Amino acid sequence: MMNNLELTNEQLDLLKFIVQDFEYNDDKERDLINQIEAKIYDLQEKELLRTINILKAQSKRPTEEW
Secondary structure, three states: OOOOOOOOOOHHHHHHHHHHOOOOOOHHHHHHHOOOHHHHHHHHHHHHHHHHHHHHHHHHOOOEEE
16 A cells, blocks of 8 residues: 655655664665665655756746847
8 A cells, every 4th residue: 555645845854864864673674764765865856856847947938138
């Protein structure tokens, strides 16, 4: 079962910090932490790419000077 969780960028950064500092006790916990970390990095990468695309689009908009 998949669940969705909405977090602000600040909350996501805090979660990443907590997960990175987590001391796992066995291989199962390590695998879960690795999966969570991968999802956090994927989300952050998508957000960065979205921001880059927004900035590119804004830079291409004509200004009043044109």
